Amino acid sequence: MAKRNTRIGGAVAAIAAAAIVATAPPAAAQSADMGSGGSNDGSSWDGGSTGGSFCGTTPVFPILSWGWLPLDGRAPKFVPNPDTPGGTGSGALDFGVASTSETVSYYHPTRTALVQAGGLAFSAYLEEGNVAPSYQLKVLGAERTDTGDGAAVGFTSLVWEPHYNGGNPPADTWQTFTALEEGQWWSTRDIAGATGRQRVSLEAIKAANPNARITSYGLQVGSGASASTQFADNVTFGCTNWDFEVLPSLSSGSASSGS
Numbered sequence: 001m002a003k004r005n006t007r008i009g010g011a012v013a014a015i016a017a018a019a020i021v022a023t024a025p026p027a028a029a030q031s032a033d034m035g036s037g038g039s040n041d042g043s044s045w046d047g048g049s050t051g052g053s054f055c056g057t058t059p060v061f062p063i064l065s066w067g068w069l070p071l072d073g074r075a076p077k078f079v080p081n082p083d084t085p086g087g088t089g090s091g092a093l094d095f096g097v098a099s100t101s102e103t104v105s106y107y108h109p110t111r112t113a114l115v116q117a118g119g120l121a122f123s124a125y126l127e128e129g130n131v132a133p134s135y136q137l138k139v140l141g142a143e144r145t146d147t148g149d150g151a152a153v154g155f156t157s158l159v160w161e162p163h164y165n166g167g168n169p170p171a172d173t174w175q176t177f178t179a180l181e182e183g184q185w186w187s188t189r190d191i192a193g194a195t196g197r198q199r200v201s202l203e204a205i206k207a208a209n210p211n212a213r214i215t216s217y218g219l220q221v222g223s224g225a226s227a228s229t230q231f232a233d234n235v236t237f238g239c240t241n242w243d244f245e246v247l248p249s250l251s252s253g254s255a256s257s258g259s
């Protein structure tokens, strides 16, 4: 018993250490205060081509999530990669939903001017149903054209969906979507350049909302999505890439624990 625990503990420590080594300065990831931020006046956004964070690929584990959080609904589950040959690494995120009332999301905080948004990408895999995760940007400082909730601080979510941008991936196949910033987006709130959930280019939204800044980016399924099973991985924002992984010795336990 003690021997087994020592072995598992060693594996966890090794993985955590490897992740820390692979991740240059985690300070950016740990300053996870922007999700509820809003106190910033927009004068200190670092933005830039890096997306305001560190560059390179960082593995994300259930016990080492670098600030990834569900902002709507619950978090996805860390699961073994459903199709390793086409996936990234040995793990992925399970965004499956059981009903139309369920929402699954995972977001990472950032401090990036919307006009600097670029290098947006992710990979998706549909196993059951035909629902793909959407890539979303949580924004403050947008030019809201309504007076609804969050209008005073210019809140909205900008949404990129595969089925509005060339179509969902074929079943049981990993597909990587890149250069999302060149695709069609819609805004969950009415803002300058994007009202009534019409789909427009992100460039048009940027031009009409020069003071908007991204506080979080991530993936979401639902609500309203029918019962389905889909996976995602390999989320990129600027030069920052995230590889969602399971702990080899604890994969089944960590997956079922979810959150």
Ligand SMILES: [Ca+2]
Binding pocket: 088, 089, 090, 091, 092, 233, 234, 243, 244, 245
């Ligand atoms: Ca992975």
